[in-house]
Every structure is written in C-alpha cells, then in structure tokens.
Amino acid sequence: MSKYHDINSGEDCAGCRKKMQWVHPDLAKWFWEKKKKYKNLHCSDGWRGPSEQNKLYNEGKSDKPWPKSKHNVTKADQSPCSEAIDLFMINEDGEALWKKEFFKMIYDEAAKNRDPIRWGGHFILRSGARDFPHFEMVR
Secondary structure (H helix, E strand, C coil), X not given: CCCCCCCCCCCCCHHHHHHHCCECHHHHHHHHXXXXXXXXXXXXXXXXXXXXXXXXXXXXXXXXXXXXXXXXXXXCCCCECECEEEEEEECCCCCXXXXXXXXXXXXXXXXXXXXXXXXXHHCCCCCCCCCCCEEEECC
C-alpha cells in the first residue's frame, strides 16, 4: 500500500488525493480534516467499479454486490461519487496497518462531533467479520 501513499507526505498524499477525486465532496472534506490531525491516515478505497465490487462481494469482504454499496454511488451523469471510504494507517517503517483501535478512535471522535458518519465496525458482514476500515456518509 505504501507504494502509492507516501509515509512522509503528512497532510498531502498523492494516493489519497487520487482516491478522493471520486468521493462525495462532503466525505472527502471529512477525510481531509481527519488526515490533517492524523498524518499517518490514508484512504485505501473509495469508489469501486462493478468488477472490483463484485469480486469483494464474492469473497465475502462486502455484503453488497454492484451497484448496491455506498462505494458504488454515482452522480446523475454516472460519474463516480462514492459515499464510502476504507481507511488504513502507515507506520514509520512504511508498513500499512489496519488497527481496530485506531478506527474506533476515529469513529468516536466523529460521533462526539456529531459528524454524519457511519462506521463499519458496527457492521457484521456475511462472513461474520466486522468492517473496521469502512466509513460512510449518513444521509
């Protein structure tokens, strides 16, 4: 993952910028606010096309096939506008980490601030796992 996300990028990461271009502006704004506070926070997934979404669904890593996930939302002109993102962090060695405690802290802050965010840590997937890296807009 660090191939596309610079551990020394701080608030500005080319990989995250690329993902955020296909994310709903309100969710992207929320992400950048968090990234400003947590420099090691990064986005692994935003908008997903049919093949990627269905692959994750078939593997049990998503509960929704294309186009039913919030990762698959498009604008009226069919351009991507994801209402969900998956996050991760990068440690000082450049290793990508998916730590439940980190995601819970992010969510707890969002809840305290009354941000319109739903956390995948509250979801139980078909596989029985929880989707800790997942954050989505509440509309």
